[in-house]
Amino acid sequence: MFNWNWKRFGMVAGLSLTLVAAGCGSSDEEGSETNGDSDGGESASEVNYGEEMGYEITGIEAGAGVVGAAESAVEEYENLNGWEVSTSSSGAMATALGEAIENEEPIVVTGWTPHWKFAKYDLKYLEDPKEVFGGEEQIKTMVREGLEEEKPNAYKILDQFSWEAADMESIMLEISNGTDVAEAAQNWIEENQDKVGSWTEGTEKVDGTEVELVYVNWDSEIASTNVIAEVMKEQGFDVTITPLDNGPMWESVAAGEVTGMVAAWLPGTHGDLYEQHKDNLVDLGANLEGAKIGLVVPEYMEVDSIEDLEAAE
Template sequence: MFNLNLKRLGIAAGLSLTLVAAGCGSSDEGSESSGSEGGDSTNYSEEMNYEITGIEAGAGVVKAAQTATEEYENLAGWEVATSSSGAMATALGEAIENEEPIVVTGWTPHWKFAKYDLKYLEDPKEVFGGEEQIKTMVRKGLEGDKPNAYKILDQFNWTAKDMETVMLDINEGTSEQEAAKKWIENNQDKVDEWTKGTEKVEGTEVELVYVNWDSEIASTNVVAEVLKQQGFEVTITPLDNGPMWEAVAEGEVAGMVAAWLPGTHGDLYEQHKDNLEDLGANLEGAKIGLVVPKYMDVESIEDLKPAE
């Protein structure tokens, strides 16, 4: 079992309702635009106090946003305000309710694209990169120690639409565990592919870690429930990005299904890749970038104005 110093790992005390809000848009949603025609003519930048609303410090999308403030001359004087995924979602919802301008660090799959009319700002300098994969990482030696758990984690693979279904149920008030069970009941054919070639066990302990993002709450609960149905005693532990990778690399836990690559967690992967095993993508077509409500008359990062 996972027995690390809780303070060092910065484990969250609990999950806020905002964090576990569910439903999300596909990787294509909000990504289309008609070119840079807005030009921030109403000076949204000043109204926003030249601030990008971010999530947790150290997250890849936050680092990319910070890089964007350096790479784009028109973002001179801008700052990325870090907080949490839940706080970002709350700020976004409040801004939309009042039809105020806001720029947030965003990613898909995420429920906010289903709930709100949003769009990605074009990124001519490609600071945020292209499409990403969500990958599964496990500790070295897991295949030999717990071959059935290893094989299930290796065979886990689903789509953004699958993930959206789970998040939507959570958003509508279903508990994370019940939402996972419901999805499994309705998609037994996919689950059978994940467990194909494995044997049931009796009480074998497995611990998974994940970052407190809506997407990873959904995927980790689904995988945990599948493992439980195969007889494993499963613990799932929410961590910050860095400690999540460290826990797997140091062999303290079995693994995670929450690695966003190549951009979001790229630096953490480079730091730990020699001490863990990469089982490949469990979801294709993820995306990160700067996101705004569609009512804002801006289409590109270059439409924003420098601080005066």
């Protein structure tokens, strides 16, 4: 990483010398000689970001759809020959991204929208000409079979739950800045009573009816699940929220072991799991439109497409 910063310094230094020469009335030929100096540094296009990063894409949990898509991208794109996708957690990915940006170092991460990192940092998705990551996604609500008949008020609230990416990202950013998760959810609820009212419209308050919601431990799903849980608590429900890995999350809803989830990313991220379990659960439709997954880099990196990355030597 250290070497990369010196290359950038060399670029700036070389450009400064050229501008000084131009200001003194140097000819184009003289300017070309200055730019051709071996001490003038490398252009951004000559910087091998892959080498600086150890040809590694920083991923999240193994089994996550975006990680699977990134692994497919490594296979599909010839220029990613020799690259690997490292897996850890969404929190570890965010930490690595923040550290890289603080030091203005190159990094490629598995990213998704909505996420607070887009509100905090200047980031961009790399273009995906082969469409390995697919197009826009929806985040959908899934509940167990029989819920509408057994707990109609819970069913209706979950069915009416719908919001926008900006809503989710504002909560995620507040949590990332240190606010307690439940407190951040309550703050949003207090500031968005009209939207919350549309979720509970036509329902009656209950007295301790038990509800269990499951979610994958991503920042986006932490935000959405805590918000809907707090809303249901205000309606008198006894709500439990349980973080699970992707597979067990879907399995628990399909098996009728829990009430439901508001964390189903489709058609891409959880597509295989949906096909496996769709006949044993109830799809209540999208609670958020315009979600997206892909490879994400800081704006200062001089790459715009996955194809701009270089293969390992």
